[in-house]
Amino acid sequence: TYWLLAATLVPTVFGAWFGVATGLVSSLRGGLGLVVFLGGAFAFMYAIEKTKNSATGVAVLLGFTFFMGLMLSRLVSMVLGFSNGTQLIMTAFGGTAGVFFVMASLATVIKRDLSGMGKFLFVGAMVLLVGSVINIFIGSTAGMMAISVAAIAIFSAYMLYDLKQIVDGGETNYISATLRLYLDLFNVFQSLLMLLGIAGGERD
Structure with missing residues (x-):
């Protein structure tokens, strides 16, 4: 699992690079970008679910991670527009790796059995999704910061939950x-x- 997880990072990075280089995703604004993202993500996840017991599932998973990298490219491009953009990306990467290490430990x-966390985390993720959709149309910076903080907390907890499921054989x-x-x-x-982009981005 961990080797495959590491492998998924390669298409993600390539997808993000491709998106930044071509500007393909930058043209998808507002509701259109959301529809493309959700439609593509759910289609890939459905395909992964259907092929997860075969080698094809690995290929579909890697295709999904390329797509996710592509969708991430708009944010990466925005952050790279800051003079300290590369540093911010490395900081985010290091922070994410740190969270993973802590949660894995x-x-x-x-x-304790953490299976009961699942339903609460799911509700939290759904509330987060609704809030994110609303904020796309409102365009509130404060709202985006609040959503980002909540997302870090919820998905860090999800990481612990999922890792615990793997460790316990669930x-x-x-x-x-x-x-x-x-x-x-x-x-x-x-x-x-x-x-980091909102709070620490520096212009020349």
């Missing part, structure tokens, strides 16, 4: 396990980068 230490399919961890990492990184 906790997952092996905590003996999730035995390596493709499904990788997908869940990837989404946790992606959301933490994206939210952290957004927060």
